[in-house]
Amino acid sequence: MTKNDYYSQENHGPYSLFDLGDFNLEEGGIIKNCQLAYSTFGSLNSKKDNAILVSTWYSGTSKIMEQVYVGVERAINPNKYFVIIVNQIGNGLSSSPDKVKNFAVASFPKVRIGDDVRAQHTLVTKYFGLSSLALVVGGSMGAQQTWEWAVKYPDMVKRAAPIAGTAKNTTHDFLFTKTLNEAIMSDPAWDCGAYKNPNAVIDGLRRHADLWSVMGYSTEMFKKELWRDLGFSSAEEFCEGFTQAYFAPMDPNNLLTLAWKWQRGDVSRNTDGDLKQALGRITAKMFVMPINTDMFFPPKDCEDNQKMVTNSELRVIATDWGHLGLFGMDPLYIKQVDQHLHDLLDTPV
Amino acid sequence: MTKNDYYSQENHGPYSLFDLGDFNLEEGGIIKNCQLAYSTFGSLNSKKDNAILVSTWYSGTSKIMEQVYVGVERAINPNKYFVIIVNQIGNGLSSSPDKVKNFAVASFPKVRIGDDVRAQHTLVTKYFGLSSLALVVGGSMGAQQTWEWAVKYPDMVKRAAPIAGTAKNTTHDFLFTKTLNEAIMSDPAWDCGAYKNPNAVIDGLRRHADLWSVMGYSTEMFKKELWRDLGFSSAEEFCEGFTQAYFAPMDPNNLLTLAWKWQRGDVSRNTDGDLKQALGRITAKMFVMPINTDMFFPPKDCEDNQKMVTNSELRVIATDWGHLGLFGMDPLYIKQVDQHLHDLLDTPV
Numbered sequence: 236m237t238k239n240d241y242y243s244q245e246n247h248g249p250y251s252l253f254d255l256g257d258f259n260l261e262e263g264g265i266i267k268n269c270q271l272a273y274s275t276f277g278s279l280n281s282k283k284d285n286a287i288l289v290s291t292w293y294s295g296t297s298k299i300m301e302q303v304y305v306g307v308e309r310a311i312n313p314n315k316y317f318v319i320i321v322n323q324i325g326n327g328l329s330s331s332p333d334k335v336k337n338f339a340v341a342s343f344p345k346v347r348i349g350d351d352v353r354a355q356h357t358l359v360t361k362y363f364g365l366s367s368l369a370l371v372v373g374g375s376m377g378a379q380q381t382w383e384w385a386v387k388y389p390d391m392v393k394r395a396a397p398i399a400g401t402a403k404n405t406t407h408d409f410l411f412t413k414t415l416n417e418a419i420m421s422d423p424a425w426d427c428g429a430y431k432n433p434n435a436v437i438d439g440l441r442r443h444a445d446l447w448s449v450m451g452y453s454t455e456m457f458k459k460e461l462w463r464d465l466g467f468s469s470a471e472e473f474c475e476g477f478t479q480a481y482f483a484p485m486d487p488n489n490l491l492t493l494a495w496k497w498q499r500g501d502v503s504r505n506t507d508g509d510l511k512q513a514l515g516r517i518t519a520k521m522f523v524m525p526i527n528t529d530m531f532f533p534p535k536d537c538e539d540n541q542k543m544v545t546n547s548e549l550r551v552i553a554t555d556w557g558h559l560g561l562f563g564m565d566p567l568y569i570k571q572v573d574q575h576l577h578d579l580l581d582t583p584v
Numbered sequence: 585m586t587k588n589d590y591y592s593q594e595n596h597g598p599y600s601l602f603d604l605g606d607f608n609l610e611e612g613g614i615i616k617n618c619q620l621a622y623s624t625f626g627s628l629n630s631k632k633d634n635a636i637l638v639s640t641w642y643s644g645t646s647k648i649m650e651q652v653y654v655g656v657e658r659a660i661n662p663n664k665y666f667v668i669i670v671n672q673i674g675n676g677l678s679s680s681p682d683k684v685k686n687f688a689v690a691s692f693p694k695v696r697i698g699d700d701v702r703a704q705h706t707l708v709t710k711y712f713g714l715s716s717l718a719l720v721v722g723g724s725m726g727a728q729q730t731w732e733w734a735v736k737y738p739d740m741v742k743r744a745a746p747i748a749g750t751a752k753n754t755t756h757d758f759l760f761t762k763t764l765n766e767a768i769m770s771d772p773a774w775d776c777g778a779y780k781n782p783n784a785v786i787d788g789l790r791r792h793a794d795l796w797s798v799m800g801y802s803t804e805m806f807k808k809e810l811w812r813d814l815g816f817s818s819a820e821e822f823c824e825g826f827t828q829a830y831f832a833p834m835d836p837n838n839l840l841t842l843a844w845k846w847q848r849g850d851v852s853r854n855t856d857g858d859l860k861q862a863l864g865r866i867t868a869k870m871f872v873m874p875i876n877t878d879m880f881f882p883p884k885d886c887e888d889n890q891k892m893v894t895n896s897e898l899r900v901i902a903t904d905w906g907h908l909g910l911f912g913m914d915p916l917y918i919k920q921v922d923q924h925l926h927d928l929l930d931t932p933v
Contacts, residue, residue, distance in 0.1 A: 406806035406819045411798045417791050421770060442766050449760045450798070454882055457755040470755045530879065533803055 242327035264344025272328035277313030290373030310576035613693025626662030639722030659925035
């Protein structure tokens, strides 16, 4: 098995590892010696009430969340808050198909958003000794984890900001994710997940990236040629040099593990399928923050969820960059996110 | 080479064939003994001013246009108009990779929207002896042909109604179509287009259909479970039994020929790349009719084109069915189309 250096401390660290021991999963599997990778910024105050938990999206790690969302002049300010960025299971830093030696690479067990949130809860309560979180925030799959946190542990979550993500995945989003999976799995080099060298699945990863180019940005972004802001001279060069290049070094089975989880994100699993009851459990002050041009977590779907949360506001972020505006390439996106998070953090709870 | 019965007279006829002879293409190729397949309904009046030309979309033939858009109680009424539905080159009825014997199946020449419209012009002027068309109408790629007609032959086209399609394809739409092509071409059975049996490329066609399920309908359609109206009992069953089943019997190289053409639809080729000048040539009374939930020919893109046409109106059609609402599964879509086409046909020119 060829080693994949992409997920190294050099590229994505420094990060620490928290041992969960043998971790039982909702679907019945077990991850032996399960580890959560996390990074922290700032310090916990004496009252232990200044912790912010940041979750990660599909393909993302703590590194990009730090780079795009954390800073001393930002809403998530490490001079003021104790920021914990937790990598979700399967993302290549926490326990993942590509690194857990107890599993054949293709037989990593099915993991759910609820498993991640339970694991993260153990980290913040048992290891950091916290009994409350001033804010839980994340984008896309990170938003799915944010919703789950607010429903599962309402007493702990004081504020919550799911960005560009829903509480219960829609059929349409499920189908989009299915096409991502099929792009990878249809590559003969994927070999039913038994590939020896992840880089061999490059054709599948390239097609997978092209689907992101269609659904991840927006018509307007391409029409306005905003890729020029990132230094590219043609749309084709941007799709290859940015989107394809971003996904190329990743492990296909890691992505498939995350995608399976993404497709089935659903807080109503906590309440026997009753979404209204699940969202009714939320006591956090919540800002639901969809992106106006998002093609698969569209504002309407996020708003439908928001309306079921008592103490909530809909704060739509405007950017032509679509869902992948989450990467922060639009300075106005950053500005809006910070304004909303400032407002939210300034709200007494 | 296995014969593909899908495109037969039994399935898509009755249709007639018009011989264009050796037809020279914009890209420099030639289709030997090029044939246009067409169907007509109703009769030409003595003034020869009641002809309506209907064009076809990607994967579509004259049959579906007849079934969805023509009828004695419809705006396109064969008791009143002489309706000519022309199959575009490459669609399996007109000259296409799967039926032209002069070509290896994989080396059919590149065809452009402009070629189709030139061929159709020959049919309606030389064969039917027409000097004007009361209306040119079509959806999607049929809209691309409609735009091209109005720009290329302004003296002939009295009224025009491009439904869910633009005058110049956008980068975003080009990228979507690229993913359709890649879904087919990544199937090893496609064999660089040299497959002996088109049905062997079933995996590629299935993935291609799944992309349509994501981009062709809309989030709202799936949320409201409108597929129930078509008799399906789950979204999965609908995607397989409707979308996959629709594309499964088609010829992969036919679809690729059409897709190449679709990606490059651009009326500004008539005016050295000046879109405003091209659209400024239009003298037809034009209703531009995008579908409100269309994800790849979105209303905004169609409106941008419409604004450049002097004698035009934007008539947005509302349906949750997205782009594939063109198939007419929503009775309210049919009602709106007919209302708009009635209004347009009633407008003196």
